[in-house]
Amino acid sequence: MSALGRIGAGLAITVAVAAVGRMVNSAWVMRKVAPPPAEPLAEPVAVAAIIPARDEQATIGRGVAALRAQRHPNLRIIVVDDSSADRTAELVAVQAAQDERVTLVRGEDPPPGWSGKVAAMAAGAHAAGEPEWLLFMDADGVAGPGLIGRLLAAAEATGADLVSSPGAMRPSAGASLLMPAAVVAMFEVVPPNRNTKRVLAIGQCLLLRRSAYERIGGWAALATSTTDDVDLATRVRDTGGRVLIVDATAELAAQGHDGFGQLWRSLRKSFVVGSDGNVPLLAAGAVVSLVFGLTPPLATLTGLARRNPKIAVAGLIGWAAQGYGHLLFARFFHQPAATALLAPLSWAALGSVLAASLGQVLRGTATWRGRSVTR
Known part of the structure; x- marks a missing residue:
């Protein structure tokens, strides 16, 4: 040779x-990703679902409608329009007129030193009042009717302060070619349900106990963060809380990454940030x-x-x-x-x-x- x-x-x-x-x-x-409980939490604890949305007219309507169809009885839905230049706010306003549980918050450009998404989530948390739980979701998320109940049941069963899950993706060239290796690499750097230097959470879906939110100092403590999900989870752990990653893909889908180009740009941004x-x-x-x-x-x-x-x-x-x-x-x-x-x-x-x-x-x-x- x-x-x-x-x-x-x-x-x-x-x-x-x-x-x-x-x-x-x-x-x-x-195998470290926990399965969610089969049955939802029976108690009607107050939950505020908060969606930061910037130029999301293609996805926001379906996402809000899916939250309105939740079986959990004690729910508010707050959409923060983060200075969108498209019809995002208009589409949310239509659903707000149909359902008093839906609130549209007109966001402004972030204050100096704040990340735009973090500022929008902080505005949503402020508008929510004081529910027992805050659910932060990306604008492209589509929740199945039992999502909130099962996330709450997982938190109750484990004592978790933050429960997070990725969303399933519809089969596409982007999902098949771009995501597998990216997810494997991410799980290697920040493995799920492990007490490593940085703690994994997935911004697609973050159910956070209100008391834990206040204990960490709210989003103001993470104002400059561009990796807000991992930074949030790490701070929750560092202040004595517990973080749990569950597989709720049967109840949660991501609708915004169907296009190859869109997913490519999203991952490119994520790697710059990460x-x-x-x-x-x-x-x-x-x-x-x-x-x-x-x-x-x-x-x-x-x-x-x-x-x-x-x-x-x-x-x-x-x-x-x-x-x-x-x-x-x-x-x-x-x-x-x-x-x-x-x-x-x-x-x-x-x-x-x-x-x-x-x-x-x-x-x-x-x-x-x-x-x-x-x-």
Whole structure:
């Protein structure tokens, strides 16, 4: 075998070993996500659902309607229009006229030093009064009728102060190619239901005990945060509270990430924010993800073409391990199992998104909804 062949074989074997390790870790991590109780909480405790919305006319109507259909009897719905330039406020106003539980709050541009979303959530919490629970939801979330009751039951059963869940995604090219590797990588950095340096919560759905909200100092204590969900969970833990990640995907869906381009831009922003614009970290992540994703299929094809079983087997093992990790994601987020065959492309896509995030940081153009996402 030539020197180049030995390097290729070594890389294929290294990636295969890493893929198996990553697969085992993913299986272990995913099992840490708690199932929600089968029955909702029977007590009609007061809940205020708060949705910060900026230019969300495509999703806000369905999201508010889904909350209005909740079985939980003691519910207010507060939508904070965060200076939208589209029909977001108009669509919410229509539902507010139909249902006295719905309140539209006209937000303003955030005060100096405040993140826009955090300022909107603070305005919603202020308008809510003093319910026992605050439910912060993204504008693209669609809640099943039993969501709030089951989240409350999970909190009651475990004593949690903050209960959070991701939303299921409808099958799409973006969900199949962009999300699997991104979620695996996120769970590796901030694993669910683990007492690590930073604590995981998912901004799609955050049910927070009002007493815990007051104990942490409200959103004012996180005014500058651009990773508000993780920062919130970490502060709840640091002030003596308990955080629980549950799998409520049977009762919660995300409707805003169906388009490939929209999901790409959302992830690009998330990686800029999550890395705090760290150039070496983004560059290393891009290279490692691209190599990790592309090596198994290239090694498999090269090994078969050159009749080199060592390289081919290493490539197949790496591909299979990546595929099983992808399958865990597909089951969790209600995606087709067949998309597991695309696992190497998912990791390559993650590398591409990280590279795009790096480009935004270097150019100083990292924005979301017309606002800068860097501190």
